[in-house]
Amino acid sequence: MDSSTTTFPPSELLELWFIGQHETSRATPNGPSQTLRDAQDVGYDMLTTPITTASFQARVATQVEEHLQKLSSATSPDAVPVPLISPFSPKDTELTPNDSNSALVAVSSPWIDLGSTDPLIANVSLQVFNLEIAYAAFCGIQHVMLHGPLPGSNTVLYARAVSEALGMGPYIQLHILLPMVGELEQESGDGTHLAELAREQDVSLPEEDDLSEDDFSSWDTWDTLRTVCDYDSRLSIALEIPRQLPNKQVQSRWYSEPVRSMIFPHTSFLRNAKGFPVLHKSHQQYLTQFMRLRQTPWILLADVDPIVPRTESPAPEPTPAEAANLVQKDPVPHLRYLRHLQQTQPPRAPIERFGQGYQDYMQSPLQPLSDNLESITYEVFEKDPIKYDWYERAVALALKDLSAKVGGKREIIVAVVGAGRGPLVSKALLASRSSGVKVKCWAVEKNQNAYVHLQRRNVTDRLWDNKVTIVKTDMRAWKGPVVDGNVEKVDILVSELLGSFADNELSPECLDGVQHVLNPEHGVNIPQSYSAHMTPISTPRLYHDLLSRGGTEKWEIPYVVMFQQFDFLSLQHDKDENPLADVQDAWVFSHPAPTVILDQAEARRGGSAENGGAGGAVGGDGSNEHNSRSCKVKFTIQNHGVCHGLAGYFESVLYASESGEKVELSTNPVTMEAKSCDMISWFPIFFPLKTPIHLPDNAELEVSMWRQTDDRKVWYEWVVEAFVRLNGRKQRVAMSELHSSRKNGCLM
Numbered sequence: 001m002d003s004s005t006t007t008f009p010p011s012e013l014l015e016l017w018f019i020g021q022h023e024t025s026r027a028t029p030n031g032p033s034q035t036l037r038d039a040q041d042v043g044y045d046m047l048t049t050p051i052t053t054a055s056f057q058a059r060v061a062t063q064v065e066e067h068l069q070k071l072s073s074a075t076s077p078d079a080v081p082v083p084l085i086s087p088f089s090p091k092d093t094e095l096t097p098n099d100s101n102s103a104l105v106a107v108s109s110p111w112i113d114l115g116s117t118d119p120l121i122a123n124v125s126l127q128v129f130n131l132e133i134a135y136a137a138f139c140g141i142q143h144v145m146l147h148g149p150l151p152g153s154n155t156v157l158y159a160r161a162v163s164e165a166l167g168m169g170p171y172i173q174l175h176i177l178l179p180m181v182g183e184l185e186q187e188s189g190d191g192t193h194l195a196e197l198a199r200e201q202d203v204s205l206p207e208e209d210d211l212s213e214d215d216f217s218s219w220d221t222w223d224t225l226r227t228v229c230d231y232d233s234r235l236s237i238a239l240e241i242p243r244q245l246p247n248k249q250v251q252s253r254w255y256s257e258p259v260r261s262m263i264f265p266h267t268s269f270l271r272n273a274k275g276f277p278v279l280h281k282s283h284q285q286y287l288t289q290f291m292r293l294r295q296t297p298w299i300l301l302a303d304v305d306p307i308v309p310r311t312e313s314p315a316p317e318p319t320p321a322e323a324a325n326l327v328q329k330d331p332v333p334h335l336r337y338l339r340h341l342q343q344t345q346p347p348r349a350p351i352e353r354f355g356q357g358y359q360d361y362m363q364s365p366l367q368p369l370s371d372n373l374e375s376i377t378y379e380v381f382e383k384d385p386i387k388y389d390w391y392e393r394a395v396a397l398a399l400k401d402l403s404a405k406v407g408g409k410r411e412i413i414v415a416v417v418g419a420g421r422g423p424l425v426s427k428a429l430l431a432s433r434s435s436g437v438k439v440k441c442w443a444v445e446k447n448q449n450a451y452v453h454l455q456r457r458n459v460t461d462r463l464w465d466n467k468v469t470i471v472k473t474d475m476r477a478w479k480g481p482v483v484d485g486n487v488e489k490v491d492i493l494v495s496e497l498l499g500s501f502a503d504n505e506l507s508p509e510c511l512d513g514v515q516h517v518l519n520p521e522h523g524v525n526i527p528q529s530y531s532a533h534m535t536p537i538s539t540p541r542l543y544h545d546l547l548s549r550g551g552t553e554k555w556e557i558p559y560v561v562m563f564q565q566f567d568f569l570s571l572q573h574d575k576d577e578n579p580l581a582d583v584q585d586a587w588v589f590s591h592p593a594p595t596v597i598l599d600q601a602e603a604r605r606g607g608s609a610e611n612g613g614a615g616g617a618v619g620g621d622g623s624n625e626h627n628s629r630s631c632k633v634k635f636t637i638q639n640h641g642v643c644h645g646l647a648g649y650f651e652s653v654l655y656a657s658e659s660g661e662k663v664e665l666s667t668n669p670v671t672m673e674a675k676s677c678d679m680i681s682w683f684p685i686f687f688p689l690k691t692p693i694h695l696p697d698n699a700e701l702e703v704s705m706w707r708q709t710d711d712r713k714v715w716y717e718w719v720v721e722a723f724v725r726l727n728g729r730k731q732r733v734a735m736s737e738l739h740s741s742r743k744n745g746c747l748m
């Protein structure tokens with residue numbers, strides 16, 4: 001069990017939506033602070049404001065035009081110095097240092113072209129941009145929004161400028177304004193755009209191949225930017241939401257990225273029957289998804305309901321007719337609508353409520369074998385609404401099958417090994433009651449603190465009625481149940497030693513060690529089997545999180561994490577053609593293990609086995625080598641993307657009855673709904689990659705993974721390779737290093 005190594009999940013947080021207003025051509029005649037107050041008066045939380053004025057724009061354009069004229073009459077272009085943009089004068093900017101600036105997003109001039117292929121335009125744009133960033137930082141502005149590179153411009157050049165700006169203002173966060181697909185829907189603003197002044201010979205026409213833009217082109221731009229800026233946490237996205245949302249794959253790709261604000265231009269709204277602005281259902285759902293993130297993006301309403309400045313002198317008393325009209329006319333219907341959406345958000349699923357605060361938070365997996373869990377940790381597990389009921393169903397089925405085999409009169413011996421605080425003991429007793437099959441119950445636990453709890457419960461819990469035998473021991477050292485002075489065999493061995501990747505809490509090693517107590521003829525393990533599964537994912541957020549941590553060990557550890565802001569890279573489709581992750585099988589463990597296998601393992605201990613005395617492949621005698629596993633699995637990557645690691649899941653057959661009924665658990669996103677919907681005990685596991693792998697469209701990804709053991713501990717190793725098919729030949733385009741958690745292995 002693995003969902004939490006800490007204490008209680010934090011209580012449900014109040015959903016806070018920060019909603020602001022953005023105008024592509026905002027004028028702030030009374031200064032941005034006053035416009036902000038006007039906006040706050042009508043219910044906005046924040047506002048965007050330009051850093052410079054229209055007069056500054058005109059000054060720069062004139063300077064460039066004059067320079068171009070000089071060039072045209074010059075004998076040599078080298079003889080004309082580049083135009084230098086002088087520092088701002090008060091008429092160039094309305095921004096001033098102010099306490100309220102924290103509620104402002106300053107907008108860098110949309111009329112510059114940092115990635116221009118004309119060196120003159122790129123140079124002047126960079127001067128303007130640097131002046132703006134420096135001045136915004138001086139004024140105490142923390143957030144600057146910047147239009148993404150123009151189509152056809154040099155994205156790397158643009159990214160270079162952005163990277164420099166991040167170095168200039170250590171407290172400034174840059175939000176790059178990007179469309180989800182294609183081009184921005186909002187207006188580009190008035191006045192001369194510097195791109196218009198680019199010289200023909202320097203404007204490179206896109207090559208034939210570049211014209212085939214796809215739905216991921218805007219995301220590609222972002223990917224270049226953040227790669228050049230080395231995943232800087234101060235670089236994020238201001239994502240414009242178009243009237244028509246792109247396909248689900250594009251939606252989920254943006255969802256996995258650091259979207260700091262979602263911009264809804266007026267074109268993204270529809271009108272309802274009463275003429276009020278509303279968002280389409282698909283937009284509402286997409287917004288809800290984002291507003292469930294741990295760090296919710298801001299919402300910016302663009303070019304809707306202009307902010308009307310408050311007049312200094314009070315307006316004359318309105319006539320009754322005017323007053324009625326005023327009441328009816330809402331000055332901010334778009335904002336009102338979003339507040340309504342905020343108040344009517346659908347309830348969260350159980351796993352979301354349970355995991356609130358833990359989304360995308362990487363934890364080291366539990367090691368219940370080598371560590372003793374706290375009561376509070378057990379208490380969190382015990383809240384699972386599914387797991388325990390499924391165990392009860394499984395035990396009931398097994399009891400019926402066994403009682404048919406051994407005859408109805410005999411009491412069935414049930415042992416819960418690793419009993420914790422005893423919830424599975426209760427479930428076994430309830431299963432006995434519901435199936436009418438009598439049981440004798442043992443609870444085995446090595447945690448001495450939980451042992452006290454079990455003893456007390458035996459006396460106080462009416463269901464237990466002092467009839468459960470509590471044994472404090474490591475299950476591997478247990479001799480078995482003693483009945484009337486004789487050591488008997490167990491009929492049903494119930495355990496829950498599963499980790500996020502099935503076997504990562506050493507269930508196989510523990511269950512092998514206790515198998516000698518199980519009846520060799522008909523003894524049943526619950527669970528009967530468990531398997532590990534995986535799929536490649538893109539998770540810039542977790543990658544960035546690891547990047548910001550010290551040391552290099554961090555890349556060699558699998559983490560338990562409730563994924564939220566991520567994207568599946570390999571997809572299949574369900575019967576309704578909805579995209580679904582392609583999650584593949586790694587390996588499986590079944591219990592009881594064949595006796596010959598355990599006998600051979602025992603014989604290898606101490607290097608004594610004939611023909612096997614050479615020891616284990618990766619150290620030790622090889623006495624646990626039967627529990628090593630390996631796999632090589634292949635995935636197809638439909639849409640290009642970046643692989644940051646592998647998401648791991650598990651499935652388990654608790655019991656498959658003789659009548660064909662199966663009780664199963666699953667965290668695999670493909671099967672969990674059918675097998676154990678709403679189960680919350682386990683979060684998935686994440687195997688990170690130190691170097692993200694860029695994957696082209698239709699790439700083939702191959703994952704090699706090992707479960708290794710040297711008789712003292714167990715660890716995982718993983719390698720990822722990417723291939724493309726060129727002229728029918730498979731060619732490798734990228735490969736990760738061999739990752740290994742050997743230094744952080746699970747102690748046996």
Ligand SMILES: C[S@@+](CC[C@H](N)C(=O)[O-])C[C@H]1O[C@@H](n2cnc3c(N)ncnc32)[C@H](O)[C@@H]1O
Binds near residue numbers: 372378417421424
């Ligand atoms: C994940 S907890 C499950 C507890 C409880 N059965 C439940 O489902 O809530 C696993 C329990 O197994 C115990 N455990 C792990 N390895 C053990 C071993 N080798 N012998 C005895 N107990 C063990 C741990 O101390 C822990 O209480």
